[in-house]
Amino acid sequence: MRNFTLALFVALPLAAILAAGTAFWPVSAQEAQGDAPVTLPLSGDEVLLPYVIPEAGPFNPEQIEIENNQAIADWFRSAHADAAAEAFRHWDDEEGIRPVCAVCHSGAGFRAFHGLDGSPPGIPEESVDVGGVVDCETCHNQGLSRITEIRMPSGVMHPVQGVEASCMTCHQGRTAGVTVVEAVAGLAEDGPNPDLRFINPHYATAAATWLGGYGGAGYQYEGRDYSGRFFHARPVASCVSCHQPHTLEVATDGCRTCHENGTPEEIRLARQSYDGSGNTTQGIRVDIANNAATLMSFVERYAAEVVGVPIYYDGGRYPYFFADANGDGVADTADGNPVVYASWTPRLLRASYNWKLVTADPGAYAHNPHYALELLYDSIEDLAGALGVEMASLGLLR
Structure with a gap:
């Protein structure tokens, strides 16, 4: 059988065809199959117009026009869609994402947490399948309009509108200053306590930094005032004011x-200058980075000189802080694994927590530079007192 394109016929008035300025002629089924022409009788001033059914697929992607195609392409290249990233692959061996983690590391978990999937709002009752990402429905679900406030780890209920609910839910961190306060309550400032463990504020804590002292993400030293939410300039009102x-x-x-x-x-x-360098030509990001480096050096000095157990930081391995008994800059090992640091004092834990909070937000210099500098300064000052270092000698500004 020969290939052919199926033609259907539509009868239209000849006057209408001529008015359109287009020439048409009658085509029969036999003609479409390549056989001899067959004369079809026409009535009045009508002619037969061929309507050709489009060929069947598959089609090339560039031939298909998709609504919001550019937005989808942009999202596909973003970190939110990177299904191969650690943020979405961490639970592969467990064959399921732990419920508390799924809230931000899976679109399905996020919708379950806010009750957008028809379930009661709250932490999912069961693990969520791996393989999910921050998908379209995480930020475009119509139910987001019903969410008017987000609870921060500090307990603060922050008002939100629309997509802010998505941003604030997942970029607030997992802990707050109050978590540290409760952990060290009643303990001697410089006494190592085996029950203390490093408290991790988590990662990409932009929303927590942005809210500053009002949000209470950092450990805020008693008697000190802290900058609140960083309003920036008037047009900057939410995350998407700056982030595409x-x-x-x-x-x-x-x-x-x-x-x-x-x-x-x-x-x-x-x-x-906030970092003591006197250089006011550099971005405020450099001052924050330099003060963070100063704080880490004080953490290391305090652990070695006051606690008597040197500490080693490894940003690529949880829980990041490990013992380094001989001070050689390498984590001690036992049975082939690094020895987790277990000589925390309240003073050391507070400062280390603030250091991690500030450095966990690589955009702290834009989200809330004032709050970041205040947390770093106060933490350095607290450790400096225990080390016998005069703050004035450092030339830092709060």
């Missing part, structure tokens, strides 16, 4: 409205 919601890239065009340099990493908010 699908690519997650930072939109820097608006920065030049107020800043000479439109690169966020190079923007400075004050004409004074």
Whole structure:
């Protein structure tokens, strides 16, 4: 059988065809099959127009127009869609994501937590299948409009609108300053306690940093005031004011409205040096990074000189802080595994927690530089007192 394109016929008035300025002629089924032409009788001023049914698929992707195609393509290239990332592959060997983790590491878990899937709101009752990512429904579910506030780890109920619910749910961290307060309550400041463990604020804590002292993410030392939510400039009102919601890239065009340099990493908010360098030409990001480095050096000194058990930090292995008894800059091992640091004092735990909180948010310099600098300064000051170091000698500013 020969291949052919099926033609259907539609009768239209000849006047209408001529008015359109297009020439048509009658085509029969036999003609469509390549056989001899057959004369078909026409009535009045009508002619037969062929309607050709489109060929069957498959089609090439570029031939198909998809609504929101660009947004989907942007999302697909973002970290939220990276199904191969550790954030979504960590539970592969367990064949299921733990319920408390699934809230942010799976679209299905997020919807279950907020009751967007028809279930009662709350931590999912069972593990969630691996393989999910932060999908479209995580941020575009219509039910998000019903969520008016998000509970932060500190207990603060923060009001939200629309997609803010998604951002604030998953970028708030897992702990807060109050978690540290409760852990060290009633313990001697410089007494190692085997019951203490490092408290991890978690990762990508941008929302917690942004809310500052109001959100209570950091350990806030008694008697000190802390900057609240960083409102920035008036147009900046939410996460998507600066972050493209699908690519997650930072939109820097608006920065030049107020800043000479439109690169966020190079923007400075004050004409004074916070890190003791006296350099006010560098971005505030550098001051924060330098003070974080100073704090880590004080953590290491305090552990070695006051506690008597040197500490080693490994950012690629949980719980990050390990024992280094001989001070050689390498974690001690037992049975082939690094020895977890178990000589925490309240003073050491508070400072280490604040260091991790600030460094866990690589955009702290933009989300809330004031709060980050305050937490670092107060933590350095607390350790400096125990080490006998005069803060004035460091030249730091709060």
